[in-house]
Amino acid sequence: MEQVLTPFMNGVLHAVQATVLISSAACLLGIVLGILLLLARTSPVLALRYLAIVYVSAMRGTPLLIQLLVVYYAIPGMLNITITPVFAGVVALAMNTAAYISEILRGVLSSLPSGQRGAAFSLGMTRWQSWRHIILPQIFLRALPPLTNEFTVTFKASSLLSIISVSELSSLARNVTLQTNAPLMVFSVCAAVYFIMLFLLSSASRRIERQVQVRVGRHD
Amino acid sequence: MNTLVTVEVEGISKWYGEAQVLKNCSCTVREQEIVVICGPSGSGKSTLIKTINGLEVVQEGDIRIRNQSILNKGTNLSSLRASVGMVFQHFELFPHLTILQNLTIAQRVVLKRDVTTATKKAKALLEKVGMAVHQDKYPSQLSGGQQQRVAIARSLCMDPFLMLFDEPTSALDPEMVSEVLEVMRDLANEGMTMMVVTHEMGFARNIADRVIFMENGSIVDNTDTASFFGDKSSERAQLFLSKILQH
Amino acid sequence: MIDTDIIAEALPLLLKGLKVTAFVAAVGIPLGLLVGTLLAYLTLVGNTALKWFARSYIECVRNVPFLIIVYFAYFGLPKMGLMTDAFQVAVLTTGFYTAGYFSELMRAAILSVPKGQMQAAVSLGMGYWRAQRLIIFPQLLGFLIPPTTSLVVMMFKDTAIFSVITLPELTYQSNVVVSESFAYIEILGTTALIYWVSSWFIDFAGNRFNRYALRWKARP
Numbered sequence A: 001m002e003q004v005l006t007p008f009m010n011g012v013l014h015a016v017q018a019t020v021l022i023s024s025a026a027c028l029l030g031i032v033l034g035i036l037l038l039l040a041r042t043s044p045v046l047a048l049r050y051l052a053i054v055y056v057s058a059m060r061g062t063p064l065l066i067q068l069l070v071v072y073y074a075i076p077g078m079l080n081i082t083i084t085p086v087f088a089g090v091v092a093l094a095m096n097t098a099a100y101i102s103e104i105l106r107g108v109l110s111s112l113p114s115g116q117r118g119a120a121f122s123l124g125m126t127r128w129q130s131w132r133h134i135i136l137p138q139i140f141l142r143a144l145p146p147l148t149n150e151f152t153v154t155f156k157a158s159s160l161l162s163i164i165s166v167s168e169l170s171s172l173a174r175n176v177t178l179q180t181n182a183p184l185m186v187f188s189v190c191a192a193v194y195f196i197m198l199f200l201l202s203s204a205s206r207r208i209e210r211q212v213q214v215r216v217g218r219h220d
Numbered sequence B: 001m002n003t004l005v006t007v008e009v010e011g012i013s014k015w016y017g018e019a020q021v022l023k024n025c026s027c028t029v030r031e032q033e034i035v036v037i038c039g040p041s042g043s044g045k046s047t048l049i050k051t052i053n054g055l056e057v058v059q060e061g062d063i064r065i066r067n068q069s070i071l072n073k074g075t076n077l078s079s080l081r082a083s084v085g086m087v088f089q090h091f092e093l094f095p096h097l098t099i100l101q102n103l104t105i106a107q108r109v110v111l112k113r114d115v116t117t118a119t120k121k122a123k124a125l126l127e128k129v130g131m132a133v134h135q136d137k138y139p140s141q142l143s144g145g146q147q148q149r150v151a152i153a154r155s156l157c158m159d160p161f162l163m164l165f166d167e168p169t170s171a172l173d174p175e176m177v178s179e180v181l182e183v184m185r186d187l188a189n190e191g192m193t194m195m196v197v198t199h200e201m202g203f204a205r206n207i208a209d210r211v212i213f214m215e216n217g218s219i220v221d222n223t224d225t226a227s228f229f230g231d232k233s234s235e236r237a238q239l240f241l242s243k244i245l246q247h
Numbered sequence C: 001m002i003d004t005d006i007i008a009e010a011l012p013l014l015l016k017g018l019k020v021t022a023f024v025a026a027v028g029i030p031l032g033l034l035v036g037t038l039l040a041y042l043t044l045v046g047n048t049a050l051k052w053f054a055r056s057y058i059e060c061v062r063n064v065p066f067l068i069i070v071y072f073a074y075f076g077l078p079k080m081g082l083m084t085d086a087f088q089v090a091v092l093t094t095g096f097y098t099a100g101y102f103s104e105l106m107r108a109a110i111l112s113v114p115k116g117q118m119q120a121a122v123s124l125g126m127g128y129w130r131a132q133r134l135i136i137f138p139q140l141l142g143f144l145i146p147p148t149t150s151l152v153v154m155m156f157k158d159t160a161i162f163s164v165i166t167l168p169e170l171t172y173q174s175n176v177v178v179s180e181s182f183a184y185i186e187i188l189g190t191t192a193l194i195y196w197v198s199s200w201f202i203d204f205a206g207n208r209f210n211r212y213a214l215r216w217k218a219r220p
């Protein structure tokens, strides 16, 4: 058993690091793209709004694996350039998660009780003050739980990058099973490693959710 | 006075985790008696009335309805509940069913009445509470007072021998309170046995035979109506009364 | 620029792949909904051991990437003398994964119906299961159908992963054509379009069903 796991254990730290870095980079880029998409979606320019709608629908309607293949093979082929698998992977993940993030933010924005701004104005706040002190903090607080949930989704999805030969946790497991022919053991351990990381992330997310519920109040 | 006992609550206690919400409560309700339960918010009124048809379980004590212990494993809770009506603060009509369906569903699935019988019964009771014209509407299309009258009719469809009310008028706009109280008064005059949690002191004074006053999970007073509104009730109850009668 | 002949030539094969994809989804997802409902009730009314079992199942699905579960089933289970067929693996892993997510949706939906509704039903003499069926279930559909539609779309798209275990579904067939023709844009684009239209159709059906199930909420 130890012999089987040795090659996996040798590479696991490096692989975990790669998975964490790739997912974090994709999430950060995804937030930036997501906010841009939200701006386009709520912009007064009709063409921009439609562009955002079509983009979101396309990203949500097609498999990430296909998106990954398009970003890695089709687009560079068309432009006659080559890109590294890691770069393609991060971009594809980010483009995918951005669509979901923009929808989360849009939902939060529209669920904000309209009375809040009225209350802020009636206390004599200016437009900017009401955004700064009342609206933005609430958007942030309410978006936090669904956003952390979306991060766990992206984190899991990063395993697909192994298919375009990015070396991370899943590809390590796949390669080690080819060497050792002990898939039960190796994939179980690999699943456990994912489990621990994601469990930490989702417990943090649940704790945030509980705290946020107190601070934004519940309304039935 | 009728001497048949309908409800016997004997030394019940209930805890939510560490917090004790009912402390050794005892009371009896005789056939055709109207008992009002009042007391400050959080004193355990809802909990007490819900234990009586087994919606809340108790850890200590015993509850007997017509001499049948509801804590006894052999008791058929469903058939007992079917013959004890309960009216809730927030009506709890079934929003996906029409008014008529709200009144027939339990008759059909619990009492196994056929559609014709159930519908006939439902229509008669809707007539009685003045809601017959609304039988095909959905609950969301009615006012609060109308919904509560329908909820009372829904319970009456099961031919209950005891009716429990948990603050039936406290979620209503003031102008709708009297239409519901009127239905309850008619019911009392027909000889229904009733336990009513309410803050409507006018109703208590005019209709109730007895008033139970609760505080912090205990029954502090349990006296006939005249004494309760005279000066025979406890200091705590006097204070409570003076507070709510000020308004 | 875009070679329509290649698309026309590849289309029959792609549609053949779509059939496999649709079949896996049509068997695996309902299986998951069934098991998920069971799990939801286990977490609500089960004894301690059953609750614990259901929680571990759900946490496993939430915290392990689908790809790893598919690898485990495809490469690992035959070592234990169980099934070897890619198609069985696809259906069962789809069901397994769907169940974990759906049980959470189901549980949340059951709990979202006001507690008083159960009490009212029970105080009219209905038993727990009868009240669940006649009173709670029709009301929870409104909470259940929209997120379930998203889940079905997600699992439908995730079937693309089965291309890595050589199940001849849509993505697999697409890869076959690409490796012969190198027409990345045309073939991947067409494949994406097929997925997109299918997802759109699922969404549409979900919306329709939701409106039908909630007809009692509309004011005539």
Ligand SMILES: Nc1ncnc2c1ncn2[C@@H]1O[C@H](COP(=O)(O)OP(=O)(O)OP(=O)(O)O)[C@@H](O)[C@H]1O
Residues within 6 Å of the ligand: B016, B019, B021, B039, B040, B041, B042, B043, B044, B045, B046, B047, B048
């Ligand atoms: N599910 C529960 N878990 C923990 N504590 C509870 C629960 N339900 C009720 N309580 C507590 O039990 C006590 C009694 O509640 P109950 O609802 O019976 O009061 P009440 O007299 O009906 O008050 P109100 O007039 O507000 O309806 C309260 O202190 C309440 O906080």
Ligand SMILES: [Mg+2]
Residues within 6 Å of the ligand: B045, B046, B047, B167
């Ligand atoms: Mg109460």
